[in-house]
Amino acid sequence: MLVYIEFISRRPGVSLEAFHFAAARGQAGWAGDYEEDQLVLNLGRTFRTGPQPGYLAIWYSREAGLERIGDWDEIFKSGVAAHFEEPFRLAAQIDFAGCYEPLVEPVRGSKGPYYGEWFDFAPGVSRDDVAALFEERRARHGALELNLLVDRIGKLGPEPRGFAVWRAPTFGALEEIARELDGVDAPIRLIQAAFYENLGEETI
Secondary structure, three states, X not given: OEEEEEEEEEOXXXXXXXXXXXXXXXXXXXXXXXXXXXXXXXXXXXXXXXXXXXXXXXXXXXXXXXXXXXXXXXXXHHOOOHHHHHHHHHHEEEEEEEEEEEOOOOOOOOOOOEEEEEEEEOOOOOHHHHHHHHHHHHHHOOOOEEEEEEXXXXXXXXXXXXXXXXXXXXXXXXXXXXXXXXXXXXXXXXXXXXXXXXXXXXXX
16 A cells, blocks of 8 residues: 655746646546546645645555556656646646555545644654554544544655644634644654645635
8 A cells, every 4th residue: 555645836937726727637637547546635735834845645546555656657658647747747846755654544535624743753663553543533533534644665755754634624623633742752753733725725
């Protein structure tokens, strides 16, 4: 199982409307043509919280690992995806990307807002320990949906290694979870958090 996260920014001089159109069309085009790659989340940073670049496309290939990268390489080099990839490149750029493994089954997003947590593992902590923590948190925060919990594959991605995304009915519903990791060092240490909305619904 592979989760591939694209960290995307808008090209200088491109209007927000043109960026939204091209990015959404490009991502939807790929998801429509290659159903083995599920677009779990297509997010934009909102209210200026969290790290740059501010846009994330999160793909889940349930039946493949890193060999899926080889498949993509062949597709790009063949040119068969150019009809939606070229318009995407005119308006958006993928600044970097990361390869991850899911610690729980990813859940496709619906309507935001979303809360993202970038975190590191404490020394000696296993993936099972981290998954257990998030399962316990999910049980306690019944109003929230855990859409994503991933751990980076080796060093194939930016720091920190772990990332989680929660969906909430309102921003106010995130009050408790946004505070509960303050001062906590194990089994994870929260590095940064962010608010997100679906692409096109973010507040700049």
